[in-house]
Amino acid sequence: MTNQNTISRESDLSGGEYKWGFVTDIETDLAPKGLSEDIVRLISAKKEEPEWLLEYRLKAYRHWVELEKSEAEPTWAMIDYPPIDYQDIYYYAAPKGTNEAPKSLDDVDPEMLETFEKLGIPLQERAALAGVAVDAVFDSVSVVTTMEKQLGELGIIFCSFSNAVKNHPELVKKYLGSVVPYTDNFFASLNAAVFSDGSFVYIPPGVKCPIELMTYFRINTEGSGQFERTLIVADKGAYVSYLEGCTAPFRKTSQLHAATVELVALDDSEIKYSTIQNWFPGTKDGEGGIYNFVTKRGRADKNAKISWTQVETGSAITWKYPSVILKGDNSVGEFFSVALANNHQQADTGTKMIHIGKNTKSTIVSKGISAGKGSNTYRGQVQIMPGAENAVNHTQCDSLLVGDECGAHTVPYIEVRNPTARLEHEASTSKVSDDQLFYLMARGLSEEEAHHMIITGWSRDVIKELPFEFALEASQLLKVSLEGAVG
Amino acid sequence: MLEINNLHASVVDIENSEILNGINLKVGKGEVHAIMGPNGSGKSTLANVLMGRPDYLVTDGDVTLEGESILELRPDQRAHLGMFLAFQYPAEIPGVRPWQFLKAALDSKAESRGEDKMSVRNFSKLFDEKVEAVGINPNLVKRSLNEGFSGGEKKRNEMLQLEVLQPALAILDETDSGLDVDALRIVAEGVNSMRSPERSFIVVTHYQRLLNYITPDVVHILVKGKIVKTGGADLALEVEKDGYQEYLEAAGANA
Numbered sequence: 001m002t003n004q005n006t007i008s009r010e011s012d013l014s015g016g017e018y019k020w021g022f023v024t025d026i027e028t029d030l031a032p033k034g035l036s037e038d039i040v041r042l043i044s045a046k047k048e049e050p051e052w053l054l055e056y057r058l059k060a061y062r063h064w065v066e067l068e069k070s071e072a073e074p075t076w077a078m079i080d081y082p083p084i085d086y087q088d089i090y091y092y093a094a095p096k097g098t099n100e101a102p103k104s105l106d107d108v109d110p111e112m113l114e115t116f117e118k119l120g121i122p123l124q125e126r127a128a129l130a131g132v133a134v135d136a137v138f139d140s141v142s143v144v145t146t147m148e149k150q151l152g153e154l155g156i157i158f159c160s161f162s163n164a165v166k167n168h169p170e171l172v173k174k175y176l177g178s179v180v181p182y183t184d185n186f187f188a189s190l191n192a193a194v195f196s197d198g199s200f201v202y203i204p205p206g207v208k209c210p211i212e213l214m215t216y217f218r219i220n221t222e223g224s225g226q227f228e229r230t231l232i233v234a235d236k237g238a239y240v241s242y243l244e245g246c247t248a249p250f251r252k253t254s255q256l257h258a259a260t261v262e263l264v265a266l267d268d269s270e271i272k273y274s275t276i277q278n279w280f281p282g283t284k285d286g287e288g289g290i291y292n293f294v295t296k297r298g299r300a301d302k303n304a305k306i307s308w309t310q311v312e313t314g315s316a317i318t319w320k321y322p323s324v325i326l327k328g329d330n331s332v333g334e335f336f337s338v339a340l341a342n343n344h345q346q347a348d349t350g351t352k353m354i355h356i357g358k359n360t361k362s363t364i365v366s367k368g369i370s371a372g373k374g375s376n377t378y379r380g381q382v383q384i385m386p387g388a389e390n391a392v393n394h395t396q397c398d399s400l401l402v403g404d405e406c407g408a409h410t411v412p413y414i415e416v417r418n419p420t421a422r423l424e425h426e427a428s429t430s431k432v433s434d435d436q437l438f439y440l441m442a443r444g445l446s447e448e449e450a451h452h453m454i455i456t457g458w459s460r461d462v463i464k465e466l467p468f469e470f471a472l473e474a475s476q477l478l479k480v481s482l483e484g485a486v487g
Numbered sequence: 488m489l490e491i492n493n494l495h496a497s498v499v500d501i502e503n504s505e506i507l508n509g510i511n512l513k514v515g516k517g518e519v520h521a522i523m524g525p526n527g528s529g530k531s532t533l534a535n536v537l538m539g540r541p542d543y544l545v546t547d548g549d550v551t552l553e554g555e556s557i558l559e560l561r562p563d564q565r566a567h568l569g570m571f572l573a574f575q576y577p578a579e580i581p582g583v584r585p586w587q588f589l590k591a592a593l594d595s596k597a598e599s600r601g602e603d604k605m606s607v608r609n610f611s612k613l614f615d616e617k618v619e620a621v622g623i624n625p626n627l628v629k630r631s632l633n634e635g636f637s638g639g640e641k642k643r644n645e646m647l648q649l650e651v652l653q654p655a656l657a658i659l660d661e662t663d664s665g666l667d668v669d670a671l672r673i674v675a676e677g678v679n680s681m682r683s684p685e686r687s688f689i690v691v692t693h694y695q696r697l698l699n700y701i702t703p704d705v706v707h708i709l710v711k712g713k714i715v716k717t718g719g720a721d722l723a724l725e726v727e728k729d730g731y732q733e734y735l736e737a738a739g740a741n742a
């Protein structure tokens with residue numbers, strides 16, 4: 001079996017519509033709806049967490065309550081949605097029997113394994129053949145992590161966040177909240193209070209992780225929120241490539257997803273973080289879909305490099321700005337993004353590059369595709385601090401319009417506090433032209449194939465940054481997500 | 488093979504914009520027809536209407552391929568029937584590599600006919616052979632389709648596609664324009680080597696030059712959307728000597 005067969009989900013992707021909308025029928029352990037100190041305590045107790053972590057959650061919760069009272073839910077993004085009732089959400093939903101982390105695949109509910117099989121996620125031993133290690137998060141709980149042992153021999157830790165709290169509390173305590181403090185923003189505070197599970201990665205000094213690490217997130221329960229927490233630490237001179245994939249069932253009510261991801265790249269290390277986000281985008285008429293409010297940030301120390309690559313085709317609302325704090329001298333930050341908004345989808349996404357160290361360098365390539373009645377906003381901030389001698393930023397920001405009811409917006413913020421900085425900004429807006437379509441169709445491609453080829457070609461600068469299996473999947477996703485928008 | 492009867496066409500959405508006004512043309516199997524005419528006479532419009540470009544509206548007449556009308560067919564369906572248009576101005580498509588594009592084109596044709604797709608290995612071999620045959624810079628085909636290609640490179644790239652796709656009816660729209668003598672010879676060699684009793688060509692050209700290398704069976708003079716004269720290969724030489732003036736005047740008087 002090759003990588004391509006296990007990861008890409010071509011068979012599921014052929015026929016249009018959202019293919020990941022099925023619901024898995026398993027018993028779920030639900031905490032009552034709503035958010036209170038008791039719920040926070042309950043989540044912590046369910047997970048048998050140490051006192052310090054409960055304290056951390058409670059501090060975050062109290063901070064969030066203040067923010068909510070002062071109506072500090074951010075409103076600056078170009079997105080429009082009815083007010084979220086934070087008391088009408090389940091903050092804890094776990095497949096029954098997984099309160100205790102499963103020890104091996106044998107302990108996992110077969111229904112759930114089947115779900116991940118349907119999604120094309122290699123949980124079985126064949127994951128090893130595919131050359132990826134997988135952590136699967138179902139609703140709020142990590143159900144299985146493959147290849148933990150093999151990685152362990154290299155000293156690499158790749159496990160669920162809950163397991164990390166149990167088995168490596170000193171690492172979690174040291175780095176949790178070190179890049180995204182619980183006071184950072186409304187959604188980050190909420191996440192810090194109620195986060196349920198997620199992935200934890202630690203790569204020891206000098207170790208290059210030989211395989212891709214992958215986490216797969218799945219929301220199943222209706223009315224539940226998903227609040228994962230991911231923490232990746234690359235120690236000095238380490239390297240890791242990490243992939244993240246997401247889907248959710250077809251629901252007519254909206255679901256909230258507020259994740260936090262922290263990356264710590266110590267001196268001379270490199271973290272490559274790739275995302276394919278395909279949460280349920282809502283129906284054609286704009287009913288339901290995931291509200292995706294995500295805080296992702298990395299800190300790059302001396303000579304370190306952090307690279308974010310994302311293909312965002314899902315969610316009704318995307319609010320997401322993967323960022324890099326270029327703290328160490330000579331550190332490098334990269335952001336490569338394709339965001340697609342079709343039908344009634346709204347995407348407000350971009351990045352922040354904060355240059356603190358000398359000779360720091362950042363690259364931003366953002367490709368926004370708008371179709372149907374979709375709205376796509378690039379929001380990017382480049383900040384050059386006074387000590388950042390010779391900082392360099394290159395930003396390229398392109399929009400592609402399919403049809404004439406959609407919108408594309410570009411909102412760059414630039415703040416330069418050191419005169420040696422060099423910044424370049426390029427932006428373009430284009431349409432799929434009739435000339436291009438006719439040219440491809442005259443060679444035998446259907447209108448849909450022609451659109452797909454033009455759009456993936458246009459996105460190539462980003463897609464080529466993805467690991468091979470993910471690149472195939474990204475291209476297929478763009479195709480499926482655009483169906484109905486063309487023709 | 489191809490029959491055009493009293494074809495009238497205008498630009499979609501523009502009233503009284505008739506460009507083709509009553510074209511009649513019969514291209515038999517294995518024949519090479521040249522269409523000549525001054526700039527703006529409607530040569531490209533004819534080529535594009537034959538291929539099904541949606542910018543044009545056929546207001547009267549019919550076009551049949553092997554006896555079946557093709558006017559209701561989409562461009563991709565016409566391609567699947569074996570039609571091919573080498574564009575006068577090929578579109579630029581960023582990020583799409585010629586290899587990938589041609590493989591997809593070939594696959595779609597095979598699929599429409601219920602045939603097996605060519606393996607990647609065999610296709611690569613064929614592709615490399617043809618890249619060499621048409622003399623296109625091999626580095627170019629690793630880049631984006633037509634993006635940053637010179638005029639001559641674009642034309643060679645059209646020839647590359649023609650030779651890989653091996654259509655039953657090839658329409659070349661001024662593939663010779665802007666080419667130096669070497670490139671011109673490559674175009675001619677391509678056409679001549681592909682000439683067969685099963686394959687027909689319509690070669691649209693403004694100058695007689697190309698016809699020194701490709702000997703057409705029939706030459707048509709197109710002026711103001713009408714074929715005003717049809718003859719043998721020597722008609723092209725006549726035009727070369729005397730120009731289009733007399734035809735223009737005649738067409739002007741008729742209009």
Ligand SMILES: Nc1ncnc2c1ncn2[C@@H]1O[C@H](COP(=O)(O)OP(=O)(O)O)[C@@H](O)[C@H]1O
Nearest residue numbers: 498506524525526527528529530531532533542
């Ligand atoms: N899409 C179009 N919209 C408006 N006018 C057009 C269009 N296509 C062709 N024309 C006009 O029709 C005439 C014939 O054009 P064309 O077929 O390109 O001539 P040729 O190829 O013989 O030089 C020209 O006057 C041209 O401006």
Ligand SMILES: [Mg+2]
Nearest residue numbers: 530531575661
């Ligand atoms: Mg022309």
